[in-house]
Amino acid sequence: xxxxxxxxxxxxxxxxxxxxxxxxxxxxxxxxxxxxxxxxxxxxxxxxxxxxxxxxxxxxxxxxxxxxxxxxxxxxxxxxxxxxxxxxx
Numbered sequence: 001x002x003x004x005x006x007x008x009x010x011x012x013x014x015x016x017x018x019x020x021x022x023x024x025x026x027x028x029x030x031x032x033x034x035x036x037x038x039x040x041x042x043x044x045x046x047x048x049x050x051x052x053x054x055x056x057x058x059x060x061x062x063x064x065x066x067x068x069x070x071x072x073x074x075x076x077x078x079x080x081x082x083x084x085x086x087x088x089x
Contacts, residue, residue, distance in 0.1 A: 003051060004051050010040060011041065017029055018057065
């Protein structure tokens with residue numbers, strides 16, 4: 001298997017496990033195994049930068065709903081902050 005094939009396969013595997021973990025809450029592999037896959041992909045993309053991609057799993061974090069959750073969570077924290085520390089005139 002050449003570098004491009006391995007990178008492509010690792011991306012498929014990691015995306016699959018991301019979906020199981022973040023979206024379905026049904027992980028099939030340990031964190032250690034997941035980290036090993038991710039580290040191998042990161043190493044290969046560094047060694048072969050022409051095969052690196054902006055949408056590669058190491059360049060993303062979690063699932064889309066986590067990004068959406070982060071936005072609503074930030075708004076909620078801002079409201080709490082404003083209630084705890086109102087502007088003094």
